[in-house]
Amino acid sequence: MNRSIEILLLVFALQLVAQPVDSITITVLPVFDEDGDYWGPYDYRWVYKIGNALHIKTRPATVKRFLPFDIGDTLSPELIAESERRLRGTDFISEAEIKLIETDSGNAAHVTVTDLWTTKLSPSTSYKGRVLEWWVEAEDVNFAGWGVDIAGAFRHDEDYDSWSLKLYMPKLLPGHISAKIYYSDATIDVGPTTSGFYLSRNQRNDKDKIIAKGGAYLIGGEYPTWTDNHTAGPAYSIDDFAGYFGTKYLPMPEIGIGFGIYMSHQHRGIPWSFSDETSTQPLTDRDLRVGTFGISLLKRGYFTARDVDAFGRTEDIPTGFLLSAEGGFGPRGYSPYARAYGLLAIRVGPIYGNFYINYRRVVETEASAAAFTFFTKKFISSRICGRAVYAGVSRDLPESYYRVGGQSCLRGYRSYAQTGERALFGNLETRIFTPVEVFSIRLGGAVFIDFGTAWNPTNRDLVITGTPKPILGDYGLELRFASTSSTTGQILKASIARTFDGEWEFALSAGQQFLTYSSLEHNIPIP
Secondary structure, three states, X not given: OHHHHHHHHHHHHHHHHOEEOOEEEEEEEOOXXXXXXXXXXXXXXHHHHHHHHHOOOOOHHHHHHOOOOOOOOEEOHHHHHHHHHHHHOOOOEEEEEEEEEEEOOEEEEEEEEEEOEOXXXXXXXXXXXXXXXXXXXXXXXXXXXXXXXXXXXXXXXXXXXXXXXXXXXXEEEOOOEEEEEEEEEEOOOOEEEEEEEEEEEOOOOOOOOEEEEEEEEEEEEEEOOEEHHHEEOOOEEEEEEEEEEEEEEEEEOOEEEEEEEEEEEEEEEXXXXXXXXXXXXXXXXXXXXXEEEEEEEEEEEEEEEEOOOOOOOEEEEEEEEEEEEEEEOOOOOOOOEEEEEEEEEEEEOOEEEEEEEEEEEEOOEEEEEEEEEEEEOOEOOEEEEEEEEEEEEOOOOOOOOEEEOEOOOEOOOOOOOEEEOEEEEEEEEEEEEEEEEEOOEEEEEEEEXXXXXXXXXXXXXXXXXXXXXXXXXXXXXXEEEEEOOEOOOOEEEEEEEEEXXXXXXXXEEEEOOOOOOOOOOOOOOOO
């Protein structure tokens, strides 16, 4: 008798845990809460009403594209949590809640999402080394409510102007295939022209066993080179064409097995000054045909936090690891290729850390990288965040070098402050999140210190060899303004920095804070 009761309770529990979906309803809440609190002695909610009137809501069909389940599927608590993570990760939805409600017509999945303001105009300017540079970017990551990302940018540097266009359509094509088209150009005779496209298919749910990506790109024009202190070096011509395809089969969520192919023709009009002293002729043309086989192991979990890399947003932070190995030679005439990749994301007490390492070789070109990022638990409305990054390459093409400098690396220096085949830099900052918020614009800030250096090796070994140049560094303050109701990247930053050499520099820029965590996903083995 007791055994029968246990079986009945188990069956009942399983029905509660996983139930089939008979219908799906979508509710899209506006960007701004018109009935919420307002500041000051007057009612300013009319501003929110205007904002909601100007905003085009996410279409229910768009929300359904990002759901990993359909009518007839079994909806478990794990799948509900994964679905909410997928929706929050779109960059046009801030919050998502899914409930399975029993109705007279069956089980209804009620999906409620809150929209984000997705149109942004991001002007930036920098005054460093007595040189004024500026750039502007316009983007909508949810054009007309279809989840389509359209962006254009223009940049004015001391030496030349450049611009770019992008169209990204996630999961919009049949079979939940995503497509991206991009183009960039620069002033005549200075700077390369790049255009390309790709199609990709990611895993929709655990029943989906195939992921794939394929595309092509063209690069042409003049490619400028740079030496230390943002000094222009000799330019050379580029004429490249490449096509690639890769796919991976996932027999279980933790294991991926796949293959990829990459074919290209590379041309370089290289002056003799670029050639190696031991070479008799500089490289001008090269054909690459690279085929590879790859395997990956993935273990992943999540926890949620707020005010990490975004302002006022719920962020899904991954924990676990990814190990990936690729290699192959292919049939006669194919070029050797090898790659090893590892990512570990852990949380120990109040500290979360990301450890990353990567090694890659194609023909004679070897590259390696390692990085560590971290953030601490929030205390007194602030977090300590940091990163340290190393990268190295054995150069056989002139563009194979790294740089330190600029707003993304050393905030007190211009881009190309130092260049070389080895680079090492780090950033440490205390991010401050204040309760001051006006019309969803929240005030924050940071106290930071940056350091970095780049150098050339004494030999071709992929280790930290050679004599590093003097380490550059700066420290300073940064005010940050961001809307808690807009896309993640819309952060306006006003920074003042003092270099270790005693120079004061100022910059007004728009963009993200440096990221302290990254996604854990099976990679596609494309050389």
